[in-house]
Amino acid sequence: MDPLHYRAFTTPSGGGNPAGVVLDASGMTDTEMQEIATDLGYSETAFLVPVDGADYRIRYFSPLAEVDFCGHATVASAVALADRDGTASDYVFRANVGPIPVQVRSTERGYAATLQSVVPSASDLEELPELLRVLGWDRDDLAPDLPPGVAFAGLSHPVLWAATRARLADLAYDFAAMKDLMITRGWGTVSLLYRASPDVIHARNAFAVGGVVEDPATGAAAAALGGFLRAHGLLPADGRFTVMQGEDMGQPCRIEVDASGEGGVRVSGTAAPIPRA
DSSP: OOOEEEEESOBTTBOOEEEEEESOOTTOOHHHHHHHHHHHOOSOEEEEEEEETTEEEEEEEOSSSEESOOHHHHHHHHHHHHHHHTSOOEEEEEETTEEEEEEEEEETTEEEEEEEOSOOEEEOOTTHHHHHHHHTOOGGGBOTTSOOEEEESSSEEEEEEBSSHHHHHOOOOOHHHHHHHHHHHTBSOEEEEEEEETTEEEEEEEEGGGTEEEESOOHHHHHHHHHHHHHTTOSOTTSEEEEEESGGGTOOEEEEEEOOSSSSOEEEEEEEEOOOO
């Protein structure tokens, strides 16, 4: 039951978002899972229960509560399984939101994993004035040519586009008010974005509902963003783009997104163990 410690969505120079991984949580209670996640303090810890072969039940806990889907902990879990078994394999993780197929492959930087989300959707953001107030943003802080909205790919994420990279870098919101708003609306994270080019997007994801100011890398939000861009006709021609996240936290992360075609969005990244003293 001892958790493994991994960083997911790493860059060639390091970085990545830490996640706890328990590869066999058979017999563990919800309380025990929550206690481990709280003690670790990572934005999420994943708990796997073997079902059959490469088929696993997976649950995710933040320091405060269970989360129905988490991208970076999914990538970390798949790579941890490959590390344990010494081979790249395909898995099916059965999350609260439904089955999440994951493919692991070998790269020059170790194992990388690609998850496929549930079918995404996009909707209007009716709470825009309230969200701007909580963030301390004005409408002039928003990019005029990109639509706000709500993106979904297992979890719901409000999407706001900053007019400048400097606006995105200056994050100081009302934590208590944001947490209350996220709980009331059922949001997973709040995606704050700057589009540097059609295929490069800088992101920060407020995660007050999970007990932390922001998440260094949010694969679930990246998948939802892929569906959101697809729905609004804003994808590059090949349907692929890169999300750069965690830069303003000193934890750079790189998330590769493929929203081409139809159905679930594919999210890829590398992961590696965190050395323990």
